[in-house]
Amino acid sequence: MDETTRQAARQWTLAQPAVSAFVTSVVRDFGDRDDVLQDVAVAVIESFDSYDPDYPFVPWAIGVARNQVGMYLRSRRRDLLVFDDDTVTCLAIAIQDVEYEKSTQFDFLYDCLGTLESRSHRLLELRYQQDMKPAAIALRVEMSANSVAKALQRIRDRLRECLERKNVEATQ
Template identity: 40%
Template sequence: MSAKSVDSSTPNVEPLESRRTLSVLWSQHHLMVLGYIRSVVIDFHMADDVLQETAAAVAEKFDDYDSSRPFLPWVLGVARNKILVALRKNSRDRCVFDEDLVSQLADTYSQLDIDNNEAQEALSECVSTLQRRARKLLELRYVRDLSANAIAQATGTTAGAAGVALHRIRKALKDCVQFKLGEAMHPGGDA
């Protein structure tokens, strides 16, 4: 039996393995990509659209990705291109970033990935210290991806109250993470 007939009778494993690899890489980096997009695209809905367009483009172009190189800079490059397209379409908006700044932000986010594991550990520790209600609000917003209105409806509050609560939670988490990262850099030292 020739190799050709074996290949045609057996399922092609490469595309399945490629999809698995993409799934793992995307799940590891999508929050960093989202953070980058939201740091440039002010409109929340537009940022989500750009993230979806980025994910689709990454899936479409994944065969072109050089696996010997880091994934994050490559995916941020794809995101940068999608951001620039979105910003050009909406150039009449008053807050539009120039292309150099968008590129600099992508470079910065690539460098941030180095410290990402420590930050994720710190964030996880900080989230675990939150009260149950605060963790529930975070889950509704970031796991279930609900809007402020939907969160308000689910929790029996107003959208404004939900937004303020989320803002306070994010600030508390930011302060906690910064403290923990500072503590990691200077263990046992005077703070």
């Protein structure tokens, strides 16, 4: 695999959730959606040479997806439940905005997680990375299941407050 293809695949992997959300918002049939998404992936890889790395990749990939979705919709014009071009454009813009917000929220969450003490990190790791229930966590950390559940709730509340504070700071 050459370096251009490797870089295209790397960028596609990061953009795929947003592109998939866009395609899913327009193409309602599961089989058709998977076909369109596969066509988008191929088009992204094939046209990667035209991508300007000075600009964000996700909006560019969504632009490629808009073209593929447009071709799909033109082939389905006889269906009654097909979006017009303006609606598809609005959805593409909305998905880009959500993707940007999501990436910002992840940055904020990373910062907020950094403010927690190690015990809180351990509880979050057991609950969300290892998918353990409070009763199982309680056995591991020598606490009662009720205490674990309450501690997790307090941690989530602190993280939510931190995220809200960072959102307010970012908009000022």
